[in-house]
Amino acid sequence: MINRKIARRYAKALMNIGQADGNYDTYWEQLDAFTSLFQREEQLSTVLSNPTFNVAQRQAIIKEIGKRLRLSPITINFLHLLVDKNRMRYLPDITTLYRELVDEAAGRARVHVVTAHDLSKKKLEELTQGLQGLVEKQVIMEIETDPALIGGVVTRIGGMVYDGSVKTQLERLRETLAKG
C-alpha cells in the first residue's frame, strides 16, 4: 500500500512533465523498455537498487543503458532521480501506474483478454470493437491463451471481469447441481 503510494507520486511527477511537453507516450515506451530490462536482468536490478553502490556509479550505468536504448534526457533524469532518492526498487510499480495515467490521459483502456484458443484476426477485430463500445475508449488488447478455459473468453478491464468461459459456466452448473 505504502509502496503504491510512493510509486504513484513518482508516476504522477513524470506524467506532469509528459503532459506539459506532450511526450507522455514516448516516456511510457522508454520507461517500459528500461523496466523490462531492469526486471529481466537480475544483476542490473541488484546493482541499481543497492545503496551500497555509489550513486554516481549507478547513475553512470543508467546513462550508458540510456544511450543504447536511446532514452530521452527526461527519462534518464527521472531514472537518476530514482537512484538518488533510493526508489529504484519501486520502478516496476511506477511503470505500471504511469501506464495507467498515460492510458487515462490518452483515453485508452487496457484490456486483458484470455481465450481458450487463438482468435482469428476477424474475431479479434470484432471483439476489440465490442469492448471499445463497452468502455467507450480505445482499447489496447493484452491477449493470453489458456486452454484450461475449455472455450469462450474472459476479459478484465480495470477492476471489472467479464467471464464468458466454458470453465466458469461448468463451475456454475456444478454449484447448481450440488444445491439440488
Place this chain on the structure above:
Amino acid sequence: MGMWWELAFKIFNFAVFVALIYVFVKKPLRSFLKKRQESIKQALEEAERAKQEGEKAFHEYETKVQKLDQEIERIRQQLIKEGEWEKERIIQEARQMAEKIKKQAMLSAQQELKTVKARLQEQMAAMTVQLAEDLLKKHLRPQDHERLVDEYIERVRRVRGVQ
C-alpha cells in the same frame, strides 16, 4: 399360809410392775401406735395412689399401643402410597428419557441423511460436470469456439446497451 403371802406379794409386785409400765409406757406407746397407724394409713394411701397411677399409666400405654398400631398402619399406607408415586415418577422419567433419546436419534439420523445426501449430490454434480467437461474438450470444434466468441461479443454488446 406363807406360800399364799408370797404368791399375793408376787401378784402385787406384778400388778405394781404392770401399773408402772402402764403409767410410763402408756403415752409413748399410744403415740407410737398412733404414728404407726398414720404411717400405715399413709402407706396404704400411697399404695392406693400408686395403684391408681399405675392403672392410669397402664391405660395410657394401652391407648398409646392401640394408637401405635394405627400409626404404624398409617405410616405403612403412606409408604405404600409414596412408593407408588415414586414408581410412577421413575416410569414417567424413563418414558421422557426414552422419548428424548428417540427424538435425538431421529434428529441425528436426519442430519446424517442430509449430510450424506448433500455429499452425494456434490459428488454427482462433480462427476456430471467432469463428464460434460471431457465431452466438451473432445467434441468442441473450431466453429464451436468461434460461436462461443461470437456469443461473448454479443453479450458484451448487450452489456453496453444496458449501460
